[in-house]
Amino acid sequence: MVIMTQTPAAVVVHVAMFPWFAMGHIGPYLQIANKFAERGHRVSFFVPLKTKDKVKHLNLHPHLIHFIPITMPQVDGLPPGVETTADAAAHLAPLISVAFDSTQDQLSLSLQSLKPDVVFYDFSHWLPSLARPLGIKPVYFAMSSAVSHALLLVPSRKKQMTSVIDLREPPPGFPSSSSIMHQRPFEARDEIWFSSEFHGRMSFYDRLTSCIREGDAACFRACHEIEGPFCDYVSNQYDNKPVLLMGAVLPEATTTIKLEEKWEKWLGGFEKGSVVYCAFGSECELKKEQFQELVLGLELTGLPFLVRLSPPMGCKTVEEALPEGFEERVRGRGVVHGGWMQQQLILSHPSVGCFVSHSGPASIWEALVSDAQIVVVPYRGDQFVVAKFVAREIKIGVEVERREEDGWYTREDVCKVLKVVMDQGSQVGDQVRANHQKWKDFLLTPGLDKAYFDNFIIKLQDLINSK
Structure with missing residues (x-):
């Protein structure tokens, strides 16, 4: 356990942050910025003009x-x-990448003027070459998990790159069995996006591996007790690159912000631990048919459920995508909502007994410190790796099964998993509940989160002071 009494030296660090232009990156970067500011450090945060x-x-x-x-x-x-990617359809992401890369002159001038001690970045593989001549330490701050980086983004993977990536076998020396491999790690579109040129530029794989390689260090939102072997593996793959761990960086518990009244009232109408909450992130755009299988699977359980999903492909609202007669059949026990919701507060509500997630790393951290059982339905990219880690490596949740040939899941598949984890006395449900409780107790150990971030700052100061 990493609890320490040592605190960072009282030296103010000036941190710059330049996240990828997506709300799923800007938000977590800003969360880390708040952690720095809590300790008196300065942060210069680069953000698109209107997004500010x-x-x-x-x-x-x-x-x-x-x-x-x-x-x-x-x-x-x-x-x-x-x-940002939230402002446009998914197919425009490569053009946002072109615009993102075209900000280099703006970044260069700002860094020369601001002269921060360190700059955190994720997709901007070109940023280290701007920062280092100015005496600024470039640090790669990963949005995805350490285990995803260890499996997907290591130099030994390059030898396996083909037109269609086959990641069923772990890279040499990978610190786990093949149990967390997925038969189909990616949708076909992701395989192309991962290994092919990105709108005439370097592939996503080459972009991120370059980001890691060119930085003076890499840092993860991770705990050594959970992902330590994978962090060490990444470091070894990149010639003993310093890897700094921030800890879980848990959301601050708040007593001033309350759950929206309509959701408090709705959830309050059900028994403790009986409601299934399903959310896939604000930028997850399912196919309409898959969206319908998911909500029909929730209906089949007979349990009350609250769903937060974006409208699926080809639909302007979630209401127009719902199966015929669905709203009438589930009225009073099921709600599908297309707008933003207070996920942290919903997960902490006593009525919520299960969380169905796309296995985004931030959502998994939030789920781990709740009492809700975890069911994972990965949507794209490294979410498939995180889902396998959750379900097979640390066994804190269960993944919905899919067909091998096309990755399709049915309403029956969704219903089956939810029944397994929600039924009292289920052997699988009891196992994941016990493992979940173990890691929840660990993460909520008094002082742990603070100690991890304080230790992270100490190591960062050592990096800044090194030549």
């Missing part, structure tokens, strides 16, 4: 965290006003 207003409420220390606006360069084919 969307996230300023997340800045809990505006006297120390200063937003540096970035003007989105014009790119042919990218509609005016688009700044």
Whole structure:
């Protein structure tokens, strides 16, 4: 256990942050910025000009965290006003990448003016070459998990790259059995996106491996007790690159922000631990047929359920995508909502007994410190790896089964898993509940989260002071 009494030296660090232009990256970066500011450190936070207003409420220390606006360069084919992946359809992400890479001159001028001690980045593989000549330490801050990086983004993987990636076999020396491999790790579109050129530029794989290789260190939102062997493996694969761990960086418990009244009232109408909450992240766009199988599977359970999903492909609202007669059949016990929801507060509600997640790393951390059973239904990319880690390596949840040939899951598959984890006396349900409780107790150990981040800052200061 990493609990320490040592605190970071009282030296103010000036941190710059430049996340990929997606809300799923900007939000976690800002969460880390708040952790720095809590300890008195300065943060210069690069964010697209209009997006600043969307996230300023997340800045809990505006006297120390200063937003540096970035003007989105014009790119042919990218509609005016688009700044992040949340502003546009998924197929426009490569054009956002082109605009993102075209901000280099703005970043260069700002870094010369600001002169921070360190700059955190994720997709900008070119940033280290701008920062290092200015005496600024470039640090790769990963959005995905350490286990995903160990499995997917290591140099030994390059030898296995083909037109269709086969990741069924672990790379040499991988610190786990093949149990966390997935028969089909990616949708076909992800296989192409991962290994092929990204809109005429380097592939996603080459972009991220370059980010790791060129940084002075890599850091993960991770605990050594959970992902330590995978962190060590990444370090070894990149010539003993320093790997810094922040801990889980749990959301702050709050007594001032309350759950929206309509959801508090709705959830309050059900017994303790009886409600299934399902959410796949704000940028997850399912196929309509898969969306329908998912909600029909929830209906089949007979349990009350609350669903937060974006409208599926080809639909403007979730209501128009629902199966015929669905709303009438589930009225009073089932709700499908297309807007934003207070996930942390919903997961902590006594009525919620199960969380169906796309296995995004941030959602898994939130689920781990709740009492809700975990069911994972990965959607794309490294979520398939995280789902296998959750279900097979640390066994804190169960994954919905899929057909081998096409990755399809049915309503019966969804219903079956939910019955397994929700039924009292189920052997599988009892096992994941016990493992979940073990890691929840660990993560909520008094002082653990603070100790991890304090230790992270100490190591970061050592890096800054090194030549």
